[in-house]
Amino acid sequence: xxxxxxxxxxxxxxxxxxxxxxxxxxxxxxxxxxxxxxxxxxxxxxxxxxxxxxxxxxxxxxxxxxxxxxxxxxxxxxxxxxxxxxxxxxxxxxxxxxxxxxxxxxxxxxxxxxxxxxxxxxxxxxxxxxxxxxxxxxxxxxxxxxxxxxxxxxxxxxxxxxxxxxxxxxxxxxxxxxxxxxxxxxx
Amino acid sequence: xxxxxxxxxxxxxxxxxxxxxxxxxxxxxxxxxxxxxxxxxxxxxxxxxxxxxxxxxxxxxxxxxxxxxxxxxxxxxxxxxxxxxxxxxxxxxxxxxxxxxxxxxxxxxxxxxxxxxxxxxxxxxxxxxxxxxxxxxxxxxxxxxxxxxxxxxxxxxxxxxxxxxxxxxxxxxxxxxxxxxxxxxxxxxxxxxxxxxxxxxxxxxxxxxxxxxxxxxxxxxxxxxxxxxxxxxxxxxxxxxxxxxxxxxxxxxxxxxxxxxxxxxxxxxxxxxxxxxxxxxxxxxxxxxxxxxxxxxxxxxxxxxxxxxxxxxxxxxxxxxxxxxxxxxxxxxxxxxxxxxxxxxxxxxxxxxxxxxxxxxxxxxxxxxxxxxxxxxxxxxxxxxxxxxxxxxxxxxxxxxxxxxxxxxxxxxxxxxxxxxxxxxxxxxxxxxxxxxxxxxxxxxxxxxxxxxxxxxxxxxxxxxxxxxxxxxxxxxxxxxxxxxxxxxxxxxxxxxxxxxxxxxxxxxxxxxxxxxxxxxxxxxxxxxxxxxxxxxxxxxxxxxxxxxxxxxxxxxxxxxxxxxxxxxxxxxxxxxxxxxxxxxxxxxxxxxxx
Ligand SMILES: Cc1cc2nc3c(=O)[nH]c(=O)nc-3n(C[C@H](O)[C@H](O)[C@H](O)COP(=O)(O)O)c2cc1C
Ligand code: SF4
Ligand code: SF4
Numbered sequence: 058x059x060x061x062x063x064x065x066x067x068x069x070x071x072x073x074x075x076x077x078x079x080x081x082x083x084x085x086x087x088x089x090x091x092x093x094x095x096x097x098x099x100x101x102x103x104x105x106x107x108x109x110x111x112x113x114x115x116x117x118x119x120x121x122x123x124x125x126x127x128x129x130x131x132x133x134x135x136x137x138x139x140x141x142x143x144x145x146x147x148x149x150x151x152x153x154x155x156x157x158x159x160x161x162x163x164x165x166x167x168x169x170x171x172x173x174x175x176x177x178x179x180x181x182x183x184x185x186x187x188x189x190x191x192x193x194x195x196x197x198x199x200x201x202x203x204x205x206x207x208x209x210x211x212x213x214x215x216x217x218x219x220x221x222x223x224x225x226x227x228x229x230x231x232x233x234x235x236x237x238x239x240x241x242x243x244x
Numbered sequence: 245x246x247x248x249x250x251x252x253x254x255x256x257x258x259x260x261x262x263x264x265x266x267x268x269x270x271x272x273x274x275x276x277x278x279x280x281x282x283x284x285x286x287x288x289x290x291x292x293x294x295x296x297x298x299x300x301x302x303x304x305x306x307x308x309x310x311x312x313x314x315x316x317x318x319x320x321x322x323x324x325x326x327x328x329x330x331x332x333x334x335x336x337x338x339x340x341x342x343x344x345x346x347x348x349x350x351x352x353x354x355x356x357x358x359x360x361x362x363x364x365x366x367x368x369x370x371x372x373x374x375x376x377x378x379x380x381x382x383x384x385x386x387x388x389x390x391x392x393x394x395x396x397x398x399x400x401x402x403x404x405x406x407x408x409x410x411x412x413x414x415x416x417x418x419x420x421x422x423x424x425x426x427x428x429x430x431x432x433x434x435x436x437x438x439x440x441x442x443x444x445x446x447x448x449x450x451x452x453x454x455x456x457x458x459x460x461x462x463x464x465x466x467x468x469x470x471x472x473x474x475x476x477x478x479x480x481x482x483x484x485x486x487x488x489x490x491x492x493x494x495x496x497x498x499x500x501x502x503x504x505x506x507x508x509x510x511x512x513x514x515x516x517x518x519x520x521x522x523x524x525x526x527x528x529x530x531x532x533x534x535x536x537x538x539x540x541x542x543x544x545x546x547x548x549x550x551x552x553x554x555x556x557x558x559x560x561x562x563x564x565x566x567x568x569x570x571x572x573x574x575x576x577x578x579x580x581x582x583x584x585x586x587x588x589x590x591x592x593x594x595x596x597x598x599x600x601x602x603x604x605x606x607x608x609x610x611x612x613x614x615x616x617x618x619x620x621x622x623x624x625x626x627x628x629x630x631x632x633x634x635x636x637x638x639x640x641x642x643x644x645x646x647x648x649x650x651x652x653x654x655x656x657x658x659x660x661x662x663x664x665x666x667x668x669x670x671x672x673x674x675x676x677x678x679x680x681x682x683x684x685x686x687x688x689x690x691x692x693x694x695x696x697x698x699x700x701x702x703x704x705x706x707x708x709x710x711x712x713x714x715x716x717x718x719x720x721x722x723x724x725x726x727x728x729x730x731x732x733x734x735x736x737x738x739x740x741x742x743x744x745x746x747x748x749x750x751x752x753x754x755x756x757x758x759x760x761x762x763x764x765x766x767x768x769x770x771x772x773x774x775x776x777x778x779x780x781x782x783x784x785x786x787x788x789x790x791x792x793x794x795x796x797x798x799x800x801x802x803x804x805x806x807x808x809x810x811x812x813x814x815x816x817x818x819x820x821x822x823x824x825x826x827x828x829x830x831x832x833x834x835x836x837x838x839x
Binding site: 129132136139165166167170171185186187189190192193194195196197199202203204205206 | 759761809811812813815817818819820821822823824825826827828830832833835837838
């Protein structure tokens with residue numbers, strides 16, 4: 058490596074990621090950056106993330122959220138991320154808009170619970186679970202920016218690995234992320 | 245006994261010779277007979293004009309006044325401009341709904357009646373206004389609401405409702421050169437034809453007359469480009485869409501100065517070499533149809549329209565087309581699309597309508613007032629006209645004054661009049677702000693009342709809505725945000741999505757969930773939409789927001805819940821249904837914004 062006295066020794070940026078009401082598809086797409094992950098770990102260190110299995114988030118430079126907010130626990134996790142991350146990114150359609158899980162929004166939650174746990178034939182009717190250990194579902198599924206301030210949005214379902222890579226390298230280099238032509242499309 | 249639907253449709257199609265470019269008129273006339281546009285009706289019309297069914301459906305679905313679902317025998321639409329709100333339209337609407345056992349925007353179960361809101365109907369000086377089956381009713385009161393509920397319940401035909409309700413006043417408060425024109429029908433036309441078309445056009449150029457529809461393009465130049473553009477036919481279109489909330493001067497011109505407007509169209513036809521003029525009248529003004537047709541018929545009889553006008557070699561006639569409740573059709577290229585039977589989506593320009601407009605031919609689109617004013621130029625000459633007003637704004641301007649004033653109505657002034665002067669004349673007191681030129685115009689605060697109405701300072705299409713100190717300027721801006729969200733034609737993403745985002749952010753603030761981040765976000769939207777929208781609607785949709793945020797910021801800040809980010813909804817309340825179903829009330833069954 059070039060030892061250049063003008064650039065101070067780089068401290069690695071800390072990054073945390075999580076999946077809320079999502080399908081992990083965005084994280085899978087993230088892993089699709091393939092061998093570039095070796096370049097990435099030169100630059101960053103992972104805090105709380107499915108990759109590390111760290112359970113709680115410490116102070117971080119960057120937090121990446123997949124999935125929308127569908128239950129009380131999602132809200133807690135999101136608060137924890139916002140409190141600890143200088144920059145918070147919504148990754149993928151579910152985080153940005155609510156996405157697929159928000160398809161339940163045109164149904165009444167009470168009807169859903171009743172049908173699934175009490176009336177629908179063919180399902181076991183154990184009653185609606187009410188163990189305090191379980192997080193309660195919200196009346197509606199929300200995009201994450203409706204709960205905390207989000208600094209950047211990375212659209213796609215999932216965003217392609219190249220888009221994630223471009224987005225992250227922009228951010229890490231201090232540039233405002235810009236996907237540009239080819240990485241931002243409708244299908 | 246009404247005819248079978250097929251017969252009705254066949255008769256309308258025959259009247260329009262199966263011409264698809266007349267689809268707007270065909271749909272309106274069929275709907276007037278049949279109540280709504282059923283799928284079979286659309287199919288039948290498509291067959292009759294030889295268009296794919298999807299295109300006919302596309303047009304029918306685009307316009308708010310076309311119904312592709314059963315609409316009820318009585319369709320009551322409350323004008324929802326901010327001036328109607330200030331006159332208490334919301335309470336009246338809810339009272340009517342209550343009397344009819346009805347929720348707003350829902351068809352009653354017996355299919356009898358629906359009650360909803362619509363964008364400004366141009367009756368701001370005599371609101372609260374409604375449209376019942378697209379007929380305008382002014383000055384609604386609680387008593388009228390009671391009576392209306394009775395009439396509807398008893399299924400009394402509209403023609404038997406109190407005639408007084410349908411009375412629309414001119415409310416002309418101040419006249420100047422235009423409203424005091426003193427011309428007899430044909431006088432201006434005779435003067436122009438005496439000079440010859442080229443010389444008359446030169447007079448128009450010399451007059452400095454500029455468009456009154458908003459953009460202020462020089463009329464003489466527009467006509468000259470149109471005249472010089474090659475084409476198999478030339479057209480004159482009079483833009484009477486008058487959709488900008490708070491504007492109603494074109495209504496008054498067409499009510500009491502129709503001769504002047506038609507004569508202006510004829511003059512334009514003479515100048516550009518057109519044989520046909522189209523008056524595009526907003527659907528809200530449907531009630532004027534018979535009176536206007538009568539004026540046209542009389543003018544034909546007087547040889548002021550038709551072939552060999554004034555016994556000279558000049559042929560010109562005028563036809564009236566109706567819009568169907570789409571503000572965007574005031575934009576000239578969207579208007580032309582609509583005239584051709586299509587959804588009103590602005591075209592990509594260039595080419596501009598002056599070279600390729602209606603049916604791809606050179607077309608001059610002018611505002612009602614511009615055309616009327618051209619009569620003065622014809623009669624008195626360009627130099628005479630140029631002396632009125634200011635250096636860059638020749639002539640006079642009609643202002644539609646409404647809101648918190650003693651004497652709302654039409655005021656005509658030479659250009660250059662101050663805002664303060666208009667306020668004084670209209671009897672405004674304790675004025676906080678004036679929204680000039682409607683939601684897409686400018687919001688003028690008290691310290692700026694010395695500013696002048698003219699192209700050099702505050703250009704305007706004529707709306708002048710006054711707000712006194714008791715009004716909440718945030719609510720004014722929120723009303724406008726919803727107007728644009730409703731009226732965006734949906735063609736381009738920045739405006740389609742942006743207007744919705746802004747409306748939702750404004751609602752978030754209104755519900756006291758706002759934070760400074762939301763205000764930042766609105767500024768971002770403003771910049772984005774101004775730069776990236778396809779037409780003027782999107783470009784100016786955030787103007788009221790931007791102005792009020794700059795000039796009345798505390799009206800927004802008062803509403804902020806905190807300086808931290810605030811969720812868009814109540815977190816704890818969002819668990820209510822799950823709590824109810826699980827009967828849980830432990831700590832884990834609650835949420836707050838701080839963890
Ligand atoms: C969204 C939008 C709405 C408009 N509405 C009207 C209108 O209702 N009446 C009008 O005369 N011009 C309206 N205009 C301006 C027209 O596009 C056009 O400039 C005008 O009719 C030209 O006539 P003028 O030169 O006589 O002003 C609108 C423009 C935009 C962008
Ligand atoms: S955006 Fe698509 S891939 Fe990502 S979590 Fe949602 S559904 Fe899965
Ligand atoms: S700016 Fe708005 S109204 Fe204009 S074309 Fe785009 S979507 Fe339609």
